[in-house]
Amino acid sequence: MASVIQSQKTALITGAASGVGFAVAKLCRNKGMHLALLDIDESNLTKTKLVLSDLDPNLKTEAYVLDVADRSAWKDIADNISRSFPEIDLVVLNAGRGYKPQIQESRGRMNPWLDTEYWSKTFDTNVFGPLNGLDVILPLILDSKSKTPKSIVVTGSKQGITNPPGGNNPAYNASKAAIKSLTEHLAHDLRSDPITSHISVHLLIPGWTWTGFMGNVGPNKEQDMKKPTGAWYPSQVAEELSAGLEKGLFYIICPDGETDRALDQARMKWxxxxxxxxxPALSRWEDGWKGRAEEAIQADANARRS
Incomplete structure (x- = not known):
């Protein structure tokens, strides 16, 4: 299937007011696409709409304030979207939040296993956010009169595959592992049904990217960002997404300034x-296995590079 990032097509993007979401929206606008922008941050969403509208005032740009975890709000907004955009060609469900578990008074440290609210908030945004979106947006795509190619992109994370341990990581990792699994099932189900085979599904897996998740808030100019040397700009992830869609890839795994594709592949394989x-589970970080894991991963990565 040809990439749906084309002039006069329409893209719907969540998390569009900063980071990767904004970068994807800007790329789509530069390709001549109409935009439906969704984000919980009303102030930055307003700025984003102005910035992207100014790039081409002749293209439609609509903004909708939305908490992706709010299923009823999704349903209300879907009605507005369907009235403004008779066709949706690209859907980018870009939801990702990390929370810290509460400090346990009796222990004086954070313990994710004693804070179910931490798990609930993480899954509400990272898992049910995309599911809520699919629940209302997929019917709009299926009801469309046109059977031209459509694409759904869901943002995952390498942490949902390599699963690194850490005090704040378990819920985030588990939520992104769930996203990987459900997106794989979605891709299989849609391509296996003649009625939906015109809809391709893709899992975007960014590398180390300097996003709003890390303090880069709002539709900032990238040259104004103060980012670590090894991190990618969000625009680089957007370009990688565009290239992956052109190739028809399901797993669109992005490298960064510190981790190349070969090292990613070796870590995932281990x-x-x-x-x-x-x-042992997570042997790469187990005391008795760390050395062997690092040696094997580096050897595998070097072999892939040669």
Whole structure:
């Protein structure tokens, strides 16, 4: 399927007011696309609409304030979207929040296993946010008179694959692992049904990217950002997404300034082998395995590069 990022097509993007969402929206606008922008941050969403409208006032730009975890709000906004945009060609469900578990008074430290609210908030945004979007946007695509190619992109995370341990990570990692699984099922189901086979599904997996998640808030000019040397700009992730859609990739895995594709592949391979090699869970970080894991991963990465 050809990429749907084309002039006069329409893109619907959540998390559009900053970071990767804004970068994807800007790329789509530069390609001549109409935009439906959704974000919980009303102030930055207003700025985003102005910035993107100014790039081409002849293209339609609508903004909708939305908490993706709010299912009823999704339904209300879907009605407005369907009235403004008779066709939606690209859907980018770009939801990702990380929360810190509360400090346990008796222990004086954060413990994710004693804070169910931490888990609930993370899954409400990171898992049910995209599911809520699919619940109301997928019917709009299916009801459209045109059967031209459409694409759905869901933003995942390498942490949902490599699963690095850490005090704040369990809920985030688990939520992104769930996103990987549900997006794989969605892709299979849609391409296997003749009625929906014109809808392609893609999992965007950014690398280390300097986004609003890390303090880069709002539709900032990238040259004004103060980012670490190894991190990518959000625009680089957007370009990688565009290239992945052109190639028809499902897994669109982005490198960054510190981790190339070969190292990503070697790390993911090691993690998957924990199961059938009968190693300890997360052996890459296990004291008795760290050295062997690092040596094997580096050797594998070097072999892939040669």
């Amino acid at each position: 993690g998957s082998e924990d199961v059938y090699e009968e190693r």
